[in-house]
Amino acid sequence: SYVLTQPPSVSVAPGKTARITCGGNNIGSKNVHWYQQKPGQAPVLVMYYDTDRPSGIPERFSGSNSGNTATLTISRVEAGDEADYYCQVFDSSSDGRVFGGGTKLTVL
Amino acid sequence: EVQLVESGGGLIQPGGSLRLSCAASGLTVTSNYMSWVRQAPGKGLEWVSIVYSGGSTYYADSVKGRFTVSRDNSKNTLFLQMNSLRPEDTAVYYCARGGGPYGDYPYFDFWGQGTLVTVSS
Numbered sequence: 001s002y003v004l005t006q007p008p009s010v011s012v013a014p015g016k017t018a019r020i021t022c023g024g025n026n027i028g029s030k031n032v033h034w035y036q037q038k039p040g041q042a043p044v045l046v047m048y049y050d051t052d053r054p055s056g057i058p059e060r061f062s063g064s065n066s067g068n069t070a071t072l073t074i075s076r077v078e079a080g081d082e083a084d085y086y087c088q089v090f091d092s093s094s095d096g097r098v099f100g101g102g103t104k105l106t107v108l
Numbered sequence: 109e110v111q112l113v114e115s116g117g118g119l120i121q122p123g124g125s126l127r128l129s130c131a132a133s134g135l136t137v138t139s140n141y142m143s144w145v146r147q148a149p150g151k152g153l154e155w156v157s158i159v160y161s162g163g164s165t166y167y168a169d170s171v172k173g174r175f176t177v178s179r180d181n182s183k184n185t186l187f188l189q190m191n192s193l194r195p196e197d198t199a200v201y202y203c204a205r206g207g208g209p210y211g212d213y214p215y216f217d218f219w220g221q222g223t224l225v226t227v228s229s
Contacts, residue, residue, distance in 0.1 A: 001169070033215035035153070042202055042219040043145075043153065049208075054217065086153050090214035095158070095166040097143065097214070102152040 002091045004100035011106045012077050020103045022070040022087030030089045032070040034063060037084045037102075046085075047072060074105070082107045110134035110218045112203050117223030124193050124227075130186040130203030130220055137179045141206030141213040142186045144177060146199035147222075154199075157188065158206065171197075193227045200224050 005023040012018040022032060032050050035043035046057050050065040060075045074081055087100040116128040130142070144156040157167045157177040165177050176189040186203050200222040206213030 031214060035216070037153075042221055043216070044219075045207070045215060045217050048215045048217075084152075088153075088155075088215065090212060092212075095164075096168060097145075097155040097158065097216075099145075099153040099155060 001094060001096065002089065002098050004087055004089065004098055006085075006087060006100040006103045008101070009104045009106065011108055012074075013108045014077055014079060016077055018074040018077050018081070018105055020072045020074075020085050020087075020105065022072070022100050023068055024070075024089065025068060027068055027070050027089070028066045030065075032063070032065050033088045034072045035086045035088065036081075037086065038082075043086065077105075077107055079107050081105060110205070112205070112218060112220035114201060114203055114220045114223040117201065117225045119226045119228065120193055121229050122194060122227055125189070125191045126193065126225060128188040128190065128201055128203075128223060128225070130188075132184050132186065135205060135218070136181075137184050137186050138181045142177075142179065143204050143206060143216065144175075144186075144188045145202045145204055145216070145219075146197075146225075147202070148196075148199040151199075156201070159186070190225070193225075195227050198225060198227050 034047035037043040047063040051063045111133045113131045143158040159177045174192045178187045202222045203220045204216035205218040207217030
C-alpha cells in the first residue's frame with residue numbers, strides 16, 4: 001500500500017515560517033489533504049486538494065505538491081498553531097485512505 | 109450543523125467483540141461516504157474502514173476479516189462491528205465524513221470526538 005513519510009517534529013519561532021513535508025512516491029500525481037490535531041481533540045481539516053483552504057482556516061496556511069514531496073506551509077506562526085499535523089491521500093489502488101505518521105509542530 | 113457522536117467504546121478482553129456507533133445529525137449517513145479512523149494512544153491516525161453511499165465497503169489490511177462497517181438509515185447511524193479484538197486495536201475510534209466535490213470524497217471534513225476502545229486482559 002501507499003506510504004506517506006513525515007518528519008516527526010518541526011520547531012519554529014513565533015512569527016517565522018513553518019514548513020511540514022509529506023513524502024511519497026510520485027505524490028505530485030495525487031491530491032494531498034492536511035489535518036491539524038491539538039491534544040485531546042479530533043483532527044481538523046486545514047488543507048484539501050493540495051492548496052485549498054476550508055472556510056475558517058487562516059490565509060497563513062498554504063500548501064504545495066510536486067514530485068515526491070507535498071508541503072504544508074504556515075506563515076507568521078502563532079503559539080496557537082502548535083499541534084500535530086497529518087497529511088493524507090486517497091489510494092485509488094485499494095479505495096483506501098492513507099495517513100502520514102504525523103509531525104509535531106513546536107512553537108519555540 | 110453537522111454533528112457526529114460516537115459511542116460504544118470500553119474495556120474488552122482480547123478475542124472479544126464490540127460494536128461502535130456513530131450517531132449523525134445535520135447529514136444523512138446513507139447519502140455520504142462515512143469512515144472510521146483510529147488513533148492508538150500517543151500514535152498517529154490510521155484509517156480503518158469506509159462505507160460508500162452506494163453500500164460498498166473497504167477496510168485497512170490490519171482489520172480486514174475482523175471488522176465490519178454498516179449503517180442504519182432509520183437511526184441515521186454508522187456502526188463498526190469489531191470481532192476477534194487484539195491489544196493492538198486499542199485506540200480512540202473516530203467516525204468521519206468523506207468530503208470532496210468530485211465524487212470520490214477523498215478527505216474528511218467532519219469528525220466526531222471519538223470513543224476509546226481498550227483491549228486488555
